[in-house]
Amino acid sequence: MMRWSTLLLSAPLVLALNVAGALPDDAIALNEKASKALAEGRPAEAVLLLESARRQMPHDEVLKGNLAWAYFQRGQNRQAAFDDTGALSDFRLATETYPSEPGYALHLTNLALQQYRLAEALSAVDEALELHPEHAQLHLLRGDVLNLLDELDGSVEAYERAVKLGEGDIRAAAQEAHARAARQANVERDYASHASDTFLIRHPQGTDFLDLLTGLDRARVEVCQALDAWPASRALVVLYPPDAFRAVTGTHDWVGGLFDRKIRLPIGDTQSDAGQVEAAFRHEFAHLLVSERNPRCPTFLNEGLAQWVEFGRGQGLERLVDHLRAVGMSTDELPRIEELPTSFVSVADRGQVMLSYLLSYAFVDYLVEHQGSGAPLRWVRELRRAPIADAYAAATRRSFERDEEQFRESVRVALGH
Numbered sequence: 278m279m280r281w282s283t284l285l286l287s288a289p290l291v292l293a294l295n296v297a298g299a300l301p302d303d304a305i306a307l308n309e310k311a312s313k314a315l316a317e318g319r320p321a322e323a324v325l326l327l328e329s330a331r332r333q334m335p336h337d338e339v340l341k342g343n344l345a346w347a348y349f350q351r352g353q354n355r356q357a358a359f360d361d362t363g364a365l366s367d368f369r370l371a372t373e374t375y376p377s378e379p380g381y382a383l384h385l386t387n388l389a390l391q392q393y394r395l396a397e398a399l400s401a402v403d404e405a406l407e408l409h410p411e412h413a414q415l416h417l418l419r420g421d422v423l424n425l426l427d428e429l430d431g432s433v434e435a436y437e438r439a440v441k442l443g444e445g446d447i448r449a450a451a452q453e454a455h456a457r458a459a460r461q462a463n464v465e466r467d468y469a470s471h472a473s474d475t476f477l478i479r480h481p482q483g484t485d486f487l488d489l490l491t492g493l494d495r496a497r498v499e500v501c502q503a504l505d506a507w508p509a510s511r512a513l514v515v516l517y518p519p520d521a522f523r524a525v526t527g528t529h530d531w532v533g534g535l536f537d538r539k540i541r542l543p544i545g546d547t548q549s550d551a552g553q554v555e556a557a558f559r560h561e562f563a564h565l566l567v568s569e570r571n572p573r574c575p576t577f578l579n580e581g582l583a584q585w586v587e588f589g590r591g592q593g594l595e596r597l598v599d600h601l602r603a604v605g606m607s608t609d610e611l612p613r614i615e616e617l618p619t620s621f622v623s624v625a626d627r628g629q630v631m632l633s634y635l636l637s638y639a640f641v642d643y644l645v646e647h648q649g650s651g652a653p654l655r656w657v658r659e660l661r662r663a664p665i666a667d668a669y670a671a672a673t674r675r676s677f678e679r680d681e682e683q684f685r686e687s688v689r690v691a692l693g694h
């Protein structure tokens with residue numbers, strides 16, 4: 278996602294330092310020690326050494342560059358160890374120490390955004406843009422931040438800048454984001470807002486959407502209790518008439534809700550659709566809890582957990598088996614968990630989508646039955662630093678292969694062949 282070519286150059290800067298010969302012996306020795314500590318994966322030690330060197334030479338650019346790189350490495354280690362607050366503080370130190378490298382500000386903004394610290398994300402990206410006004414990726418991120426702050430027009434403008442300045446993947450991403458934000462701005466222009474401690478809800482004016490609030494708040498507490506997990510941030514919810522929902526999200530007509538850091542839900546009649554909206558909300562709210570723990574969580578686990586929250590405990594196997602019977606599929610034809618598509622929404626074949634959802638749900642349900650309701654979110658977190666099977670082992674102390682085999686066996690038994 279990020280490009281690090283300029284940053285990678287920072288690592289061997291010891292050479293430049295020797296050539297320059299401007300530092301006192303002490304600082305050179307400290308810098309060399311720090312370089313060794315970094316190479317051996319001990320950035321916290323490198324930070325201390327470089328901070329001490331920098332006290333001798335506070336204005337040396339090479340030392341500043343190396344120290345920033347060490348802060349950044351330490352931040353990445355902290356992020357991998359689930360210390361997001363520590364990581365954020367290190368990315369901030371790296372940005373302040375060496376502001377001419379925009380990569381640090383990108384990481385800082387991204388992480389603040391992921392934690393929904395929107396004011397901090399906005400000030401980080403704005404400060405970076407003062408130094409790097411032509412940086413497409415910074416404008417793209419600024420668009421994301423403004424979008425979450427509900428400044429849709431500002432967000433459209435930021436994406437527009439990113440399209441103008443960007444190339445390749447960045448430009449393509451900016452074009453897509455721009456089109457999406459423009460549709461939102463158009464539809465939501467006159468929407469009313471309602472804020473509480475736990476929600477920010479946007480909805481068409483003149484309709485009685487607030488009746489729904491009690492139900493949504495209850496659903497929210499139930500989900501948090503079921504998973505013993507509480508969100509770090511307010512849930513941003515946008516309620517649309519069904520046609521507007523399709524126009525904004527561009528999704529297939531079977532999609533009953535969307536999470537893109539905002540929870541977007543279609544609703545026809547506030548009275549008769551209340552139950553359905555509540556169920557859809559539970560599903561999308563689970564995606565919010567997952568996104569705070571691991572924004573790149575694999576789809577099968579994300580969707581499996583969301584359905585577990587939506588439909589409840591103990592129904593996964595039954596639903597899957599009913600479906601397999603209806604389509605005449607045997608257990609042997611069932612895909613492996615790791616073979617499931619990386620995105621379900623973009624799959625056009627409805628049968629394949631349904632099977633992927635049901636299989637994901639059944640497996641998460643099976644996991645909860647055997648390992649408790651904390652297991653899926655622990656797996657979500659571990660997936661930040663390990664592939665599927667290793668993360669599973671770290672979260673459950675069990676073998677993924679063996680458990681998947683046992684799961685398939687239970688499907689086979691329930692199916693009767």
Ligand SMILES: [Zn+2]
Pocket residue numbers: 560564579580583
């Ligand atoms: Zn979903």
